[in-house]
Amino acid sequence: xxxxxxxxxxxxxxxxxxxxxxxxxxxxxxxxxxxxxxxxxxxxxxxxxxxxxxxxxxxxxxxxxxxxxxxxxxxxxxxxxxxxxxxxxxxxxxxxxxxxxxxxxxxxxxxxxxxxx
Amino acid sequence: xxxxxxxxxxxxxxxxxxxxxxxxxxxxxxxxxxxxxxxxxxxxxxxxxxxxxxxxxxxxxxxxxxxxxxxxxxxxxxxxxxxxxxxxxxxxxxxxxxxxxxxxxxxxxxxxx
Numbered sequence: 001x002x003x004x005x006x007x008x009x010x011x012x013x014x015x016x017x018x019x020x021x022x023x024x025x026x027x028x029x030x031x032x033x034x035x036x037x038x039x040x041x042x043x044x045x046x047x048x049x050x051x052x053x054x055x056x057x058x059x060x061x062x063x064x065x066x067x068x069x070x071x072x073x074x075x076x077x078x079x080x081x082x083x084x085x086x087x088x089x090x091x092x093x094x095x096x097x098x099x100x101x102x103x104x105x106x107x108x109x110x111x112x113x114x115x116x117x
Numbered sequence: 118x119x120x121x122x123x124x125x126x127x128x129x130x131x132x133x134x135x136x137x138x139x140x141x142x143x144x145x146x147x148x149x150x151x152x153x154x155x156x157x158x159x160x161x162x163x164x165x166x167x168x169x170x171x172x173x174x175x176x177x178x179x180x181x182x183x184x185x186x187x188x189x190x191x192x193x194x195x196x197x198x199x200x201x202x203x204x205x206x207x208x209x210x211x212x213x214x215x216x217x218x219x220x221x222x223x224x225x226x227x228x229x230x
Binding site: 004 | 121150152156157158159160161162165173182208218219220221223224
């Protein structure tokens with residue numbers, strides 16, 4: 001069965017500092033991996049997506065993520081945090097689940113990013 | 118691209134009442150998904166349509182829940198005999214193809230008193 005674990009429900013960084021949000025996945029087959037962002041009172045928006053074409057994926061707003069098969073990780077990074085990055089971030093996995101036949105996304109529990117001035 | 122719209126934005130109901138939510142996906146998207154999100158958690162998959170066919174249902178979807186997508190356009194999610202545990206944000210999303218980008222609506226916040 002597919003699953004996602006996000007380490008750290010809250011992360012706080014200073015403006016201009018490196019952002020690192022952790023995501024580890026479990027999947028029986030090579031997965032597709034996604035990062036979504038949710039701003040207050042808004043719907044989830046796709047930040048970036050991994051589909052096996054390249055291990056380093058660049059997304060919107062300066063975010064990128066690296067797929068590491070050996071570590072089953074897909075951590076999200078941004079070199080320099082901006083106040084507008086404050087939001088909830090969700091990692092998600094999609095694979096054809098042998099047990100349930102599910103092909104929809106399975107989301108992690110989310111990480112709330114705070115950016116301090 | 119007018120986005121995914123959901124109605125209503127908020128719904129307050131008494132335990133035992135029935136409620137119905139509506140989702141209008143992006144017009145050319147043939148896949149439509151319902152998720153539920155509670156405070157501090159990620160979205161949990163409920164059900165998925167491809168056109169008018171309901172292809173998957175989560176074990177979370179009890180027999181009090183029913184979803185439809187007549188004619189493969191808008192979708193409705195009905196909860197019968199609501200319980201306090203049904204209180205959550207109900208999210209709708211649509212996509213063009215499997216494993217492609219999901220476009221989410223802003224959700225319907227349900228409060229069961």
